[in-house]
Amino acid sequence: EAQVTQNPRYLITVTGKKLTVTCSQNMNHEYMSWYRQDPGLGLRQIYYSMNVEVTDKGDVPEGYKVSRKEKRNFPLILESPSPNQTSLYFCASSLGQGPVVPQYFGPGTRLTVT
Amino acid sequence: RKEVEQDPGPFNVPEGATVAFNCTYSNSASQSFFWYRQDCRKEPKLLMSVYSSGNEDGRFTAQLNRASQYISLLIRDSKLSDSATYLCVVSRSASKIIFGSGTRLSIRP
Numbered sequence: 001e002a003q004v005t006q007n008p009r010y011l012i013t014v015t016g017k018k019l020t021v022t023c024s025q026n027m028n029h030e031y032m033s034w035y036r037q038d039p040g041l042g043l044r045q046i047y048y049s050m051n052v053e054v055t056d057k058g059d060v061p062e063g064y065k066v067s068r069k070e071k072r073n074f075p076l077i078l079e080s081p082s083p084n085q086t087s088l089y090f091c092a093s094s095l096g097q098g099p100v101v102p103q104y105f106g107p108g109t110r111l112t113v114t
Numbered sequence: 115r116k117e118v119e120q121d122p123g124p125f126n127v128p129e130g131a132t133v134a135f136n137c138t139y140s141n142s143a144s145q146s147f148f149w150y151r152q153d154c155r156k157e158p159k160l161l162m163s164v165y166s167s168g169n170e171d172g173r174f175t176a177q178l179n180r181a182s183q184y185i186s187l188l189i190r191d192s193k194l195s196d197s198a199t200y201l202c203v204v205s206r207s208a209s210k211i212i213f214g215s216g217t218r219l220s221i222r223p
Contacts, residue, residue, distance in 0.1 A: 033211075042118075042212075042214055042215040042216065043201070043213040045209070048208055058209060058211075090157055090158070100205070100207075100208040101148055101160070101203060102158075102160070102211070103160055105157035106157060107156070107157055108156075108157055
């Protein structure tokens, strides 16, 4: 089954404690991206990757890091989380051909930073 | 002003009705357009692309008006299962993918 998986699904943490949200896809997609969704603001792109070892900033990259060492994995790293990073996070992937937009989303990770 | 704007709704319509909603965008350099649906507390799902000539997928019709800078989604013969939030997406490049905040649709029996 074609899917994007994220872990953990729910996370409550404290300010400053480094965390990683994993994302994996099994469709051999080249394009992967991370979004955060906040009420009234819609989904905003954090980082995206067009292929292995190629990552670029989206609209709201501050406070986040990513890496793309393998095609299937695209972890999101928060080195020093702050309360304004409390949000619902989605990882997404697509083949990367034609107009590049997310084709499949993961189930989401609800993060609370206290 | 937001780059992509949608009426948040909710649109509350009876089963079987036809419903349409629009999405306006402000950047004329926008190249690609899409509709997604998102069920409550779930991930967005790509519904359909929007082509300049308009396109149809079953009960769903999407249209693009570049002159007035809006896209529309029309749902015919609405089903209870169509209840969801519909997100429009406007793309200029891989780094400029803008999601609207969504229009909430509720279909009543």
